[in-house]
Amino acid sequence: MTSVFLAKEFGVTVFANDLWIDATENLQRFEAAGVSDRVFPIHAEAHALPYAKGFFDAAISIDSYHYYGADELYFPCTFAKLVKPGGQLGIVVPGLVQEFQKGYPETMKSFWQAAEGELCSFHSAGWWRNLWEKTGIAEITSCYDIPDPKAIWYPWAHWEKEHLGFNDVEFLEADTENQIALIAMTALKSA
Numbered sequence: 001m002t003s004v005f006l007a008k009e010f011g012v013t014v015f016a017n018d019l020w021i022d023a024t025e026n027l028q029r030f031e032a033a034g035v036s037d038r039v040f041p042i043h044a045e046a047h048a049l050p051y052a053k054g055f056f057d058a059a060i061s062i063d064s065y066h067y068y069g070a071d072e073l074y075f076p077c078t079f080a081k082l083v084k085p086g087g088q089l090g091i092v093v094p095g096l097v098q099e100f101q102k103g104y105p106e107t108m109k110s111f112w113q114a115a116e117g118e119l120c121s122f123h124s125a126g127w128w129r130n131l132w133e134k135t136g137i138a139e140i141t142s143c144y145d146i147p148d149p150k151a152i153w154y155p156w157a158h159w160e161k162e163h164l165g166f167n168d169v170e171f172l173e174a175d176t177e178n179q180i181a182l183i184a185m186t187a188l189k190s191a
Contacts, residue, residue, distance in 0.1 A: 058088040138187035149182035
């Protein structure tokens with residue numbers, strides 16, 4: 001969806017990387033949306049992207065960076081290398097309003113335990129900002145919690161529950177202290 005949006009709204013060429021969806025399935029979506037001449041589906045794992053250093057003007061990740069980018073080496077060794085100096089970088093990830101200091105809230109504890117470490121990559125905007133800033137290879141241009149994250153997440157969660165059997169609806173409802181966030185961060189790669 002992000003790739004189609006970028007191609008239609010901004011007329012840019014997009015290399016749409018996805019590990020979980022087959023490239024042929026994505027090509028069919030791009031053809032149906034009328035953007036297959038500008039959006040190229042790639043099936044690749046985030047640590048093995050098939051691009052030359054500095055190939056792109058921009059690199060963005062929507063709702064996946066937290067799975068692989070919380071590793072301190074990923075940003076400087078992989079993601080930032082995708083763009084040329086002065087290029088733009090951006091992510092949107094699920095996260096936390098603030099880092100948990102003494103374990104998980106009681107109402108959410110079972111979700112963290114059931115996820116077998118998957119939710120351990122949920123962090124605050126400040127945590128993500130620090131992860132990129134300390135490398136010295138990018139200037140953070142924005143880093144914030146997107147307003148009303150549950151209103152954005154619920155439609156997907158309901159669809160996902162019906163079609164895939166996941167329990168994001170229950171996860172969001174268990175967040176009685178409103179600790180869950182959607183975080184947006186953008187940066188410019190240093191020259």
